[in-house]
Amino acid sequence: MKIAIDSTPSVSSARAARFMARQIRSNPSCVLGLATGSSPLAVYAELARMCRAGGISFAGTRTFNLDEYAGLPPGDARSYRRFMDENFFEKIDIDLSNTRVPNGAAPDLDAECAEYEAAVRAAGGIDLQLLGIGANGHIGFNEPSSSLGSRTRVVALSQKTLSANARFFGNDPGAVPKKALSMGIASILDAKKIVLLAYGKGKADAVAGMAEGPVCAKLPASALQLHPDVTVFLDEDAASKLELRPYYDAVARDIPA
Numbered sequence: 684m685k686i687a688i689d690s691t692p693s694v695s696s697a698r699a700a701r702f703m704a705r706q707i708r709s710n711p712s713c714v715l716g717l718a719t720g721s722s723p724l725a726v727y728a729e730l731a732r733m734c735r736a737g738g739i740s741f742a743g744t745r746t747f748n749l750d751e752y753a754g755l756p757p758g759d760a761r762s763y764r765r766f767m768d769e770n771f772f773e774k775i776d777i778d779l780s781n782t783r784v785p786n787g788a789a790p791d792l793d794a795e796c797a798e799y800e801a802a803v804r805a806a807g808g809i810d811l812q813l814l815g816i817g818a819n820g821h822i823g824f825n826e827p828s829s830s831l832g833s834r835t836r837v838v839a840l841s842q843k844t845l846s847a848n849a850r851f852f853g854n855d856p857g858a859v860p861k862k863a864l865s866m867g868i869a870s871i872l873d874a875k876k877i878v879l880l881a882y883g884k885g886k887a888d889a890v891a892g893m894a895e896g897p898v899c900a901k902l903p904a905s906a907l908q909l910h911p912d913v914t915v916f917l918d919e920d921a922a923s924k925l926e927l928r929p930y931y932d933a934v935a936r937d938i939p940a
């Protein structure tokens with residue numbers, strides 16, 4: 684795991700966007716795995732800016748999102764489908780029919796999850812997976828205790844996640860759907876390359892556990908230690924509990940600023 688630490692979220696996001704842009708330019712028909720939430724917003728904005736400026740094109744790419752709330756139809760303003768359309772897809776030159784988010788309103792959610800997993804495989808797998816991390820160490824909606832061998836499935840959201848995501852539901856944790864469809868940890872580990880973003884003090888414990896703790900279901904992101912190609916972009920606050928900082932800084936000199 685390579686860890687690049689920058690002074691602020693905006694400096695780090697710009698660096699992460701340039702990192703992703705290089706991958707996309709080197710493989711214009713790549714398959715991207717994408718995340719929602721606050722962490723990737725500035726990365727999406729910067730990639731969209733590059734696209735408008737002609738520096739990058741998404742015309743040949745396909746995307747698969749990590750997760751979606753169960754019960755929210757794609758048109759719901761709070762759905763992750765809408766989030767992606769508004770914050771990214773409508774701002775770049777991608778063909779919308781090449782973008783997939785699990786359908787939270789599918790009549791048979793288990794069948795939707797199995798079909799989603801098959802669709803990723805049929806696309807040749809994910810070349811570059813973008814991740815955030817929950818304060819409880821979740822990746823996707825794989826909450827603590829998720830099997831490290833899990834695949835795309837219906838999951839129950841933890842109380843911590845319901846509270847954290849209440850900001851998108853009128854600050855009412857009770858209004859957040861209790862379940863979601865999420866790519867599994869094993870599905871995520873299948874990606875050829877992984878980029879993870881984490882910003883703020885609230886992520887510091889999860890980041891330290893992910894990078895330096897034991898690999899365990901209690902902190903799902905720790906499973907990323909088993910992946911050979913993970914690059915983590917942090918601000919100083921999210922990095923503040925890492926013990927091996929000098930080594931990360933030495934290794935990160937290879938990641939262009």
Ligand code: F6R
Nearest residue numbers: 718719720721722815816817823
């Ligand atoms: C979102 C997702 C989640 C978020 C995580 C961090 O698709 O899968 O794992 O990445 O909850 O969310 P933010 O970035 O809002 O702190």
